[in-house]
Amino acid sequence: MSQETILEVNDLRTSFFVEGNEVKAVDGVTFDVPKGKTLGIVGESGSGKSISALSILQLIDSPGEIVGGEINFKGDNLLKYNDNQMRKIRGNQISMIFQEPMTSLNPVYTVGQQLREALKIHRGLGKEAGTEKAVELLELVGIPSPRSRVTQYPFELSGGMRQRVMIAMALACDPELLVADEPTTALDVTIQAQILELLKELQDEFNMSIIMITHDLGVVAETCDYVAVMYCGKVVEYADVHTLFKNPRHPYTVGLLNSLPRSDMDQEELEPIRGTVPAPHEMPVGCRFAPRCPFATDLCHEKLPELEDVGDEEQVRCWIYTDEWDGDPEVKVYEPEARTAKD
Amino acid sequence: MTVYIIRRVLQLIPVLLGVSILVFSLMHLTPGNPAQLMAGESAPPDTIEQIEESLGLNDPLPVQYWDYISGVVQGDLGTSMRYNTPVADEVWPKFVVTLELSIYSTILSIFMGLLAGIISAVRQYSISDITIMIVALFGLSMPNFWLGLMLIQWFAVNLGWFPPTGWEGPGSIVLPVISLGTAGAAIIARMTRSSMLDVISQDYIRTARAKGVKRRVIIYKHALKNALIPVVTVAGLQFGALLAGAVLTESVFAINGMGRLLVDSIIQRDFPVVQACILIIAVVFVLVNLVVDISYKFLNKRIDLND
Amino acid sequence: MSNQQVEAAPTQPKVENPRVKAMKDFYRRLKKNVPALIGFYTILILVIFSFIGPWMLSADPSDTDVINKFAGPSAEHWFGTDHLGRDIFTRIVHGMKLTLGIGFASVFMGAAMGIPIGIIAGYYGGKIDAVIMRLIDILLAFPGILLALAIVSILGGNLINVTIAVAIYAIPGFARIIRGSTLAAKNLEYVDAIKALGAGDGRIIFKHILPNVLSPVIVNATLYIATAILTAAGLSFLGMGAQPPRPEWGAMLNDGRSYMRDAGHIAFFPGMAIVIVVLAFNIFGDGLRDALDPKMKK
Numbered sequence: 019m020s021q022e023t024i025l026e027v028n029d030l031r032t033s034f035f036v037e038g039n040e041v042k043a044v045d046g047v048t049f050d051v052p053k054g055k056t057l058g059i060v061g062e063s064g065s066g067k068s069i070s071a072l073s074i075l076q077l078i079d080s081p082g083e084i085v086g087g088e089i090n091f092k093g094d095n096l097l098k099y100n101d102n103q104m105r106k107i108r109g110n111q112i113s114m115i116f117q118e119p120m121t122s123l124n125p126v127y128t129v130g131q132q133l134r135e136a137l138k139i140h141r142g143l144g145k146e147a148g149t150e151k152a153v154e155l156l157e158l159v160g161i162p163s164p165r166s167r168v169t170q171y172p173f174e175l176s177g178g179m180r181q182r183v184m185i186a187m188a189l190a191c192d193p194e195l196l197v198a199d200e201p202t203t204a205l206d207v208t209i210q211a212q213i214l215e216l217l218k219e220l221q222d223e224f225n226m227s228i229i230m231i232t233h234d235l236g237v238v239a240e241t242c243d244y245v246a247v248m249y250c251g252k253v254v255e256y257a258d259v260h261t262l263f264k265n266p267r268h269p270y271t272v273g274l275l276n277s278l279p280r281s282d283m284d285q286e287e288l289e290p291i292r293g294t295v296p297a298p299h300e301m302p303v304g305c306r307f308a309p310r311c312p313f314a315t316d317l318c319h320e321k322l323p324e325l326e327d328v329g330d331e332e333q334v335r336c337w338i339y340t341d342e343w344d345g346d347p348e349v350k351v352y353e354p355e356a357r358t359a360k361d
Numbered sequence: 362m363t364v365y366i367i368r369r370v371l372q373l374i375p376v377l378l379g380v381s382i383l384v385f386s387l388m389h390l391t392p393g394n395p396a397q398l399m400a401g402e403s404a405p406p407d408t409i410e411q412i413e414e415s416l417g418l419n420d421p422l423p424v425q426y427w428d429y430i431s432g433v434v435q436g437d438l439g440t441s442m443r444y445n446t447p448v449a450d451e452v453w454p455k456f457v458v459t460l461e462l463s464i465y466s467t468i469l470s471i472f473m474g475l476l477a478g479i480i481s482a483v484r485q486y487s488i489s490d491i492t493i494m495i496v497a498l499f500g501l502s503m504p505n506f507w508l509g510l511m512l513i514q515w516f517a518v519n520l521g522w523f524p525p526t527g528w529e530g531p532g533s534i535v536l537p538v539i540s541l542g543t544a545g546a547a548i549i550a551r552m553t554r555s556s557m558l559d560v561i562s563q564d565y566i567r568t569a570r571a572k573g574v575k576r577r578v579i580i581y582k583h584a585l586k587n588a589l590i591p592v593v594t595v596a597g598l599q600f601g602a603l604l605a606g607a608v609l610t611e612s613v614f615a616i617n618g619m620g621r622l623l624v625d626s627i628i629q630r631d632f633p634v635v636q637a638c639i640l641i642i643a644v645v646f647v648l649v650n651l652v653v654d655i656s657y658k659f660l661n662k663r664i665d666l667n668d
Numbered sequence: 669m670s671n672q673q674v675e676a677a678p679t680q681p682k683v684e685n686p687r688v689k690a691m692k693d694f695y696r697r698l699k700k701n702v703p704a705l706i707g708f709y710t711i712l713i714l715v716i717f718s719f720i721g722p723w724m725l726s727a728d729p730s731d732t733d734v735i736n737k738f739a740g741p742s743a744e745h746w747f748g749t750d751h752l753g754r755d756i757f758t759r760i761v762h763g764m765k766l767t768l769g770i771g772f773a774s775v776f777m778g779a780a781m782g783i784p785i786g787i788i789a790g791y792y793g794g795k796i797d798a799v800i801m802r803l804i805d806i807l808l809a810f811p812g813i814l815l816a817l818a819i820v821s822i823l824g825g826n827l828i829n830v831t832i833a834v835a836i837y838a839i840p841g842f843a844r845i846i847r848g849s850t851l852a853a854k855n856l857e858y859v860d861a862i863k864a865l866g867a868g869d870g871r872i873i874f875k876h877i878l879p880n881v882l883s884p885v886i887v888n889a890t891l892y893i894a895t896a897i898l899t900a901a902g903l904s905f906l907g908m909g910a911q912p913p914r915p916e917w918g919a920m921l922n923d924g925r926s927y928m929r930d931a932g933h934i935a936f937f938p939g940m941a942i943v944i945v946v947l948a949f950n951i952f953g954d955g956l957r958d959a960l961d962p963k964m965k966k
Contacts, residue, residue: 077570079562101576109572116571121564126586126660136572187572379806383818390822498954502946504898504918506905507939510925514932525928601811608813609902613925624906627821639818643809 024195024227025051025074030087032066032073041298043069043082045251048325051195051244056221056228058242058259060235060274064295066251068117071199071231075108091195110140113188117200119180123172129156129183130168136190155186160216178209185216192224199231214241235278239263244331247271250295250306253325256333267334269311305337313338315345365658369651376647384640385429388632389422433640439633443626448637452619456641458528459618462610463603465538470545470603471596477546478553478592483580485558493550500547505606509540509613526615533614541610545599552595556588563587590660597653601646694883697959704955710948718764727755729762729915738931747937750920751927756934759915760941766916767945770831770900771893777835778896779889782842787873787881789843790850800843807840813902825908827916833903834896845888849881856880883960891953894946901942917942 032044044066051057061067073084076096089096096107108114116122124132133155134148143151149168156164159182172180181201188196198217202210218241221228230241238245238259245262247255247270255268266272273291293310302308308318318337325335337343396412397404413419417428432439438448477497481490516536517525524533560566561584569583608620615621619638626634698704722729733753741748747756789800810818819833853859859876903909904918912919917938924935 075571077567105573105575107573108570114571116564116568118564122568124565124569124583124587135569135574139573184568187568375802376805376809379802380809383806387818387822498947498950499943502894502943502950504901504905504921504939504942506902507921507935507942510921510928510935510939514928518929518932598811605810605812605814605817608817609905612906623817624908627817627908635821639810639814642811642814646811647809
């Protein structure tokens with residue numbers, strides 16, 4: 019790695035145990051988060067991206083359980099931490115914001131009370147100092163007349179305002195890493211842009227690293243430096259954001275991009291990815307994407323490919339980019355440029 | 362909020378009116394002539410006429426109702442047929458006893474119910490949870506009068522820890538309060554458990570955990586306050602059920618309260634006393650519900666717009 | 669049933685009728701709920717036993733045996749004898765029919781009154797609804813056993829009047845639940861569609877609303893039987909229900925209370941019988957509710 023990383027996730031495995039069956043929601047996920055940068059984790063619902071995010075802070079509830087792997091935060095494996103040690107990390111060095119601002123704030127406590135809580139736990143701030151800091155934080159996240167907001171209850175705020183409060187809460191103790199789980203999905207489009215803009219500003223100001231969980235490639239393009247694409251509990255491609263959009267390698271990533279309307283390409287029509295995500299109990303033995311992949315060979319159906327380096331800071335989990343590839347050699351050159359040239 | 366309270370109080374008027382009409386009708390719905398019932402089968406006709414005259418039974422019903430209700434509003438609950446004394450004098454001291462019994466039992470129900478419900482929810486599926494839920498199911502299924510008899514047998518007769526009957530001194534209230542409060546405790550425990558479990562799975566609990574809040578603080582600060590909201594309503598309804606259930610408990614423990622007076626008066630067909638007892642219990646219940654509704658609204662106003 | 673499916677067939681071919689699917693899911697969940705099954709089979713056994721039990725026992729519940737008064741439980745008298753020397757086990761077996769009968773009959777009557785009231789209030793709404801709900805509020809102002817007590821004080825104390833009293837006490841509960849479900853069902857889109865096709869109120873109520881509101885009725889009825897049995901026993905215990913020498917359990921408890929000091933078993937066993945029956949209905953009702961509404965089950 020050419021630059022300092024703040025978080026390294028290695029072979030993370032999180033499973034849910036339902037009625038005697040193990041459902042591998044996160045099945046050997048590996049990625050790095052460079053310091054001060056934003057890593058996007060993209061995937062459809064059920065790809066395991068949110069579970070990966072929750073696993074980082076160990077917020078997985080029964081019947082879910084982290085069954086293996088390493089989560090190295092500044093060199094320390096968080097999975098070795100006990101509950102007490104983990105609590106000192108949460109909301110302090112690593113913070114999290116969630117998808118549903120409407121339900122993520124406790125309805126019976128004021129904004130101020132909820133903001134002060136983390137400050138009291140991690141910084142030992144009393145009521146007055148806490149309130150001062152809370153007002154400061156609300157101002158920072160762009161909430162008008164912050165002093166009067168601290169005594170308000172969540173129901174008195176709009177969805178966008180609540181998400182700003184969530185962000186303020188997450189920033190309370192100057193975290194080094196912010197995990198944002200679909201922070202804008204539940205918001206109106208105009209509010210979405212504001213929130214993303216706010217996160218970017220705050221990142222620059224505090225040199226904070228961000229993990230941005232999203233299903234929206236538009237959000238990725240706007241906010242991320244690096245991207246991990248997840249499919250069925252596995253990372254299938256990791257690259258910096260420019261490479262990913264310009265030169266996607268995994269057929270799934272290509273499919274995702276093709277199903278997106280783009281202004282920079284002359285598209286005849288949008289191509290949805292055929293088929294559907296396999297159900298947990300009928301997971302293919304080979305490449306998880308093989309049943310939907312237009313290039314799949316017998317090899318793909320039988321053997322699971324590894325996540326291999328294919329370039330500088332670029333990894334892909336696909337047989338096409340290995341020596342064993344037994345299908346059409348042409349597909350290796352799978353770049354928009356190459357395609358347009360051929361047409 | 363003020364608008365809500367005013368509206369809620371105004372809604373009481375038709376209910377109280379209806380309750381009073383129903384209570385008033387008790388005597389008139391009974392088959393037979395009330396004066397005859399009062400005087401006895403063999404009373405001479407002029408005695409009956411006299412009674413009819415003195416009670417105004419010959420007036421049209423609306424006039425009788427008006428006389429009745431204007432008396433009630435002024436604290437005149439009529440005259441006991443049995444003792445020929447004002448009903449109010451008879452009822453009030455006994456009402457105090459019943460109210461005490463109900464309040465103590467409600468406190469016990471809420472205290473035990475909350476404690477058991479929280480333990481159950483926090484340790485879901487553990488041995489303590491299962492035990493508490495089984496005990497609660499039994500508590501819910503036991504007739505309180507039978508529980509009272511069993512408590513008397515074990516703790517008063519066999520062990521001699523408490524007096525078997527009466528309502529004098531702190532020792533005597535223990536068994537009646539347990540007997541009356543157990544079912545309520547069971548209901549509140551079940552309600553608290555399901556409400557807590559519901560709250561624990563909410564997004565804002567996850568937010569609190571993500572902030573690094575301790576588990577204990579999450580349960581008692583973040584979860585309990587939300588979980589209490591539905592429990593408040595149940596507790597209010599329980600108070601009413603206990604007020605009425607006191608009829609049986611007082612009978613078992615020979616407590617000289619309003620419940621026992623009610624039962625005796627029904628058997629003696631002393632209608633003015635029956636009417637007074639039923640009216641008082643109903644009115645107290647309606648008023649308690651008013652308070653509960655308002656406090657529910659007060660607790661809940663913060664969530665209203667959310668739903 | 670078959671009629672309905674024939675009608676539905678052209679519009680939704682091959683798709684399983686959602687109501688049938690819901691019922692299948694319901695049975696699947698119910699079968700997994702062990703306590704509910706225990707409750708159900710206990711009720712079934714008790715019902716069967718209440719009919720064949722008295723026929724199997726040779727003793728008469730009213731046979732007195734002055735020499736064996738207050739006898740404790742023994743091989744001859746499983747649950748002992750009471751103050752008149754009557755066999756308590758025999759009396760409990762004979763009384764089972766009364767207890768279950770009052771429970772079922774009062775809930776059936778309460779439902780028969782409460783369901784139409786609730787449907788009318790929920791379906792027609794407006795002034796009718798307001799008036800009905802106010803009347804219901806008035807009935808609900810008499811908590812717990814009080815309403816039944818008031819009714820018995822008017823009608824006089826005997827088993828039939830107790831049943832009627834407990835039935836009336838059940839009406840508000842049914843009416844309220846049904847009104848709520850009716851409101852929900854009425855607002856379903858398909859009801860609007862049927863209305864637009866010109867279906868009459870009667871047809872909509874009987875074919876489309878009623879089937880949708882039945883499941884809460886069943887849950888409520890099951891749980892209510894438990895309350896009804898407790899209430900009726902309470903009234904009998906106060907001397908306002910079954911009169912001696914009827915072997916009603918509440919009345920038997922009342923007999924036993926005078927002898928708690930020396931012969932506690934006279935009150936113990938009838939009370940235990942009440943607990944078991946009520947427990948069975950409560951467990952089964954809980955299970956039904958969980959199976960019908962999986963969201964509630966945590």
